[in-house]
Amino acid sequence: MEKYQTLLYYCYSTIANAEQFAADHLKFCKSLNLVGRIIVAEEGLNGTVSGKTSDCKIYMDAIHADERFAKTAFKIDDVNEPSFIKMHCRYKSEIVHSGLKDTSIIDPNHQTGKHLEPVDFMAMKDDEDVIILDVRSNYEHNLGKFKNAITLDIENFRDFPDKINELAQYKDKKILTYCTGGIKCEKASALLLHHGFNDVYQLHGGIIKYGKEAQGKDFEGKCYVFDNRIAVDVNNVNPTIVSVCYNCGKTTPKMINCANPECNEHITQCDECGDLLQGCCKEECTTNPRKRPYDGTGYYVKVPHQVNKKTELVG
Template identity: 35%
Template sequence: MTGAEEAGAWVAAFYAFRPIAHPEALREDVEQACRERSLRGTVLIAPEGINVALAGRRPNIEAAIERCFHCVRNRVQWSRGAAGNPVFDQLKVRVKPEIVTFDLALDAKTPVAKHVAPSDWNRLIQDPDTLTLDTRNAFESTRGTFRGARPANTDSFREFRTYADTLRRDGQRRIALFCTGGIRCEKASALLLEQGFDEVYQLEGGILRYLAEVPSEESTFEGDCFVFDQREAVVRDEATGQVTEHGHVPRVEPPSATGRATRD
């Protein structure tokens, strides 16, 4: 067993919506950089940007990010896996039409939500004029969510379009969106703004950053956070201040043909 396995692997998750001129060339470079450093995880590349989750030794992840994604290295959300348990079983680097399947491509000109720092999130969602909306799927929301949040109750993120049509346009009522790491909120907010909602916010860095930065005694997040890897769920470890694998979590069977959870 390696030192990384004994200590528990680090997990880096991040995304960026920025034009990728040559997705296939980037795919080849990323795959080489990750394999050279024994990293596992999933990297999605599309003309609209990147969506990355990598596990391994932290110096190796940092080196791969510096080589391939140095422009967004300050946006990485770090968490931990349990000792001896692999977070991902393999490395997948793929080129896709979108980094989040939603049939809505984003670019620098697309209006999206105003980002709210975790330190300001509680104040926003505790305002009675704010509708706090969980954009994740139902099997994620049932694991844990923010106190008072309304779940979209979708089986896949594609269904959020239909759900958005049902939202009441209650004057200038503000909407606060959240998801695991923030990426789905980017597309959900673009849709809501397109449909005429004027005041839309999203939690910067998603639940993962909130757990990392907000102490448990101040947290309004109840339960644990479902993640799309072998850990199943993560929580905040107050002893270290790190987001880490939940040691005793009953397995969730997501509603899909394969029985495996997907971000879509």
């Protein structure tokens, strides 16, 4: 039986002529028959790729052989099949869009929160002078989050800077930030420091690494991932489901994209409502002529049409 892996990684490191690098890197990934999604910017790389275990090793070795990315930490999952359908490698202005005009104030290579390994994060998170801060989007923390974590009402990370003032009451606390793989925390913690939060930490490797090294203790629900698995289990110690069906309120761990590509809303939805609404978030979406066939997964290949960019699952 063929063995596959999915690799989650990022690296903040200056890339000259990043647009050309993205084009060349796409060809390299395709030569290894990898599938996935990589963002390239002058500030570095942000990627999730999937393929045969042997090809993934070649890819990781090549990344580490480049001195710019030698310190890249890969989160590796063994999977039964590739976690994407296609390979995308795109150039963008940032590998995590901050929404800031002056991005120099959140350069992780100059200032960022103190990195906490999973076991250290676990040891600190319940202290009285600690605040656990989820820096992910609504649809992510609605699916799962750390027990007692503070969440922010944001659709995308670029909304995070506008929420800093809501956290002012915690300036005398230790702030432990976390996200899926660690990349958003690099900028979130830097921004908190810039705004006068003095004791800021971040979960190194994010929720994914915490699940592997600390068995996911006290992470409630599932972790949203940006591939066709959509959600993965994290907690092997005291697991629970916290998400509820968008339509009926029944407890469910399942997340989908609305089958109407012109809506494409991220929602948690039980199987019964999914079957009833044909994978749509509401009745009106079922009549859209471009509605995608619902196969029970709620995952769709990106369609060549303008969709709701706030909630785009793939591409």
